[in-house]
Amino acid sequence: MKKIVVCVGGFLLGLSLWGQRVNHPALLFTKERVEAAKARVQSDTCMARCWADIRKVADAALEKNDLNRSDYLALAYLMTDDRRYADRLKSILQSVTQVRTWGSEEMLSRKPVWRADLGLSHKCLMAALAYDAIYETLSSRERKELAEDLLRLGVEPSLGDWVLEPTRIHSLNSMGHNWWTSCVYNGGMLAMALQNELPEAVEWVETLNEAMPEWFGFAGDVLQAKIKSFDEAGGMYESLNYANFGIQEALQYRIAWQNTHPGRKAPELPQLERLPDYFVQVCYPRTGILYNLNFGDSHKNVTAESSMMLLYALGIRRPEILWYINIATAISVTARWDSFTCRIAVRHPPCRTWLLRACLPISAGP
Numbered sequence: 001m002k003k004i005v006v007c008v009g010g011f012l013l014g015l016s017l018w019g020q021r022v023n024h025p026a027l028l029f030t031k032e033r034v035e036a037a038k039a040r041v042q043s044d045t046c047m048a049r050c051w052a053d054i055r056k057v058a059d060a061a062l063e064k065n066d067l068n069r070s071d072y073l074a075l076a077y078l079m080t081d082d083r084r085y086a087d088r089l090k091s092i093l094q095s096v097t098q099v100r101t102w103g104s105e106e107m108l109s110r111k112p113v114w115r116a117d118l119g120l121s122h123k124c125l126m127a128a129l130a131y132d133a134i135y136e137t138l139s140s141r142e143r144k145e146l147a148e149d150l151l152r153l154g155v156e157p158s159l160g161d162w163v164l165e166p167t168r169i170h171s172l173n174s175m176g177h178n179w180w181t182s183c184v185y186n187g188g189m190l191a192m193a194l195q196n197e198l199p200e201a202v203e204w205v206e207t208l209n210e211a212m213p214e215w216f217g218f219a220g221d222v223l224q225a226k227i228k229s230f231d232e233a234g235g236m237y238e239s240l241n242y243a244n245f246g247i248q249e250a251l252q253y254r255i256a257w258q259n260t261h262p263g264r265k266a267p268e269l270p271q272l273e274r275l276p277d278y279f280v281q282v283c284y285p286r287t288g289i290l291y292n293l294n295f296g297d298s299h300k301n302v303t304a305e306s307s308m309m310l311l312y313a314l315g316i317r318r319p320e321i322l323w324y325i326n327i328a329t330a331i332s333v334t335a336r337w338d339s340f341t342c343r344i345a346v347r348h349p350p351c352r353t354w355l356l357r358a359c360l361p362i363s364a365g366p
Contacts (some may be wrong), residue, residue, distance in 0.1 A: 020261075021196050024135035025078060027128060027189060027256040028352060034078045037355055047357070051079070054351045062088050065095050070126040074133035075351045086134040090142070093130055096123070097149035103157065112169050115157035118179060121186040124154040125252075128186075128193040135193075147197035150190060158187025159204055163211065172214060173221045176229065177238055178246030181215060184208060185253035192256055209257050209266065212250055216271045234274025240282050241298035244307045247275065251310035252352075258314075275311060276318045279304040283324065290328045303328045309356040325357075 025031065041048045058076035061069035062084055070089060077085035096102075102123050107114035127150055135143065160167040162175075162184045172180065188208040195201040220228040230236050236243035254266055283303070284291035291300045305328040308321045 020202050022132075022192065022260050024193075024196075025074075025132045026260045027132045027193060028252060028259075029075055029078050029129065029133060029355060030259050031078075033355055034075075038079065047354075050354050054354060055079075057351075058085060065092050067092055067096050067123060067126045067130075070130040072351050074129045075355065077133055083137070086137045089130045089134050090138065093127060093146055093150075096127070097146060097153060099153070101157075102153045114161060114169070116161045116183050116187065118182055120154065120157060121182045121249075124158055124190040125186040127154060128190040131190075131193045144197050147194040150194060151198055151201075155187055155191045155194065155198075155201065155204075158183055159191065159208075162187070163207065164204070172218050173224055173226060176215065176218050176226070178242050178249070181246045181249040184211070185249050188253050189256055192253075192260055205257070208253065212254065213267050213269055215250065216269050230271050230274075234271060234276075234278040235282075236278070239294055239298065240279070240292050240304055241294050241302045243278075244302070244304040247304075247307045248310055251307065251314065255310060255313055272311060272314070272316060276308065276316065276321050276324070279308060280320050280324055283327070285327055290324075306353055306356075309353065313356055 025034075037047075037051070041051050054072060055076055057069065058072040061073050065088075070092060073085045073089050073092075076082070077089065101108070101115070102120045103115045104117055104119055107117045131146060131150065138146070162168065162170050162180065170180070170183075185208065188205060191198070191201040191204050191208075195205060216230060218229040220226050227237050236246070238246070254269075258264075258266060282293045284293070284300075289301055290303050292303055294300060294302060303324075305325055308324050308328075312318075312321050312325075
């Protein structure tokens with residue numbers, strides 16, 4: 001009788017894990033979004049020009065082993081089915097995983113040691129998009145070997161430093177600004193990409209999903225002079241540029257979670273409904289590119305366009321979001337993409353923005 005129970009239990013567990021398998025590509029560059037982009041390129045000349053520029057970047061990346069261009073290569077492969085892009089991505093992943101650590105010398109010299117920072121976070125995101133895009137071109141052995149190396153270099157340092165016990169060294173009280181969402185949720189994106197090969201990642205992905213309301217709802221800490229993250233009107237104390245960065249890192253993960261968990265409902269985030277008002281109220285419409293109120297090391301031309309697109313993609317279909325995106329791209333889109341690349345390429349590369357834009361019910365620009 002015991003053997004029967006064990007066998008049935010094992011069978012049910014297997015079914016449960018199979019039901020949580022990721023059908024790649026599934027994170028951001030989904031089959032549906034890619035098909036929508038292909039159709040948009042045929043009907044929208046501005047989108048076609050932007051796609052041509054993006055493909056030029058991807059073509060140039062074919063000659064290098066640059067992980068930072070993995071999102072371009074991934075999108076180019078999914079848009080064209082050209083195996084050159086997939087082969088280059090595989091070469092990049094195999095190359096960048098032959099090192100001891102992805103951590104920076106500065107952070108690794110701290111006490112306690114910080115294994116994961118923004119640089120490692122970006123590597124996690126790029127590796128996740130690459131692995132997700134070429135998953136079906138890899139053999140079972142290649143998938144498993146890459147997954148184990150990416151766990152060691154990216155997932156474990158990120159989630160181990162920032163979320164999981166007993167190794168966690170950060171908290172919302174100490175590091176609850178935009179670093180938290182970037183390090184946590186880009187590490188989570190990589191865990192999500194790897195969960196077919198790493199069953200333990202399934203639980204981690206769920207943990208991060210359930211933790212998101214804590215970041216948006218952080219009420220502050222009087223003893224440590226920490227103010228709440230978002231006020232009643234939706235504004236964030238870190239100002240537009242920093243707010244947009246932190247928010248987009250969280251919302252990218254939320255979209256990827258929804259893509260990989262069809263039929264499941266994500267935790268409520270009431271703050272999202274108020275964010276469009278905040279972004280609109282701190283902008284300064286004018287002739288040409290939109291200005292925004294910022295401070296310190298930011299710039300008046302930085303906008304919250306990426307977060308607005310992500311909000312719309314998540315179902316917040318407010319007309320002011322479309323208005324904002326149109327105003328934000330009031331000048332030549334191609335020129336703006338070039339300046340955007342130079343300005344904050346590490347934070348939100350244009351190919352991801354472009355794919356979101358392809359799914360909006362508005363023109364890409366002039």
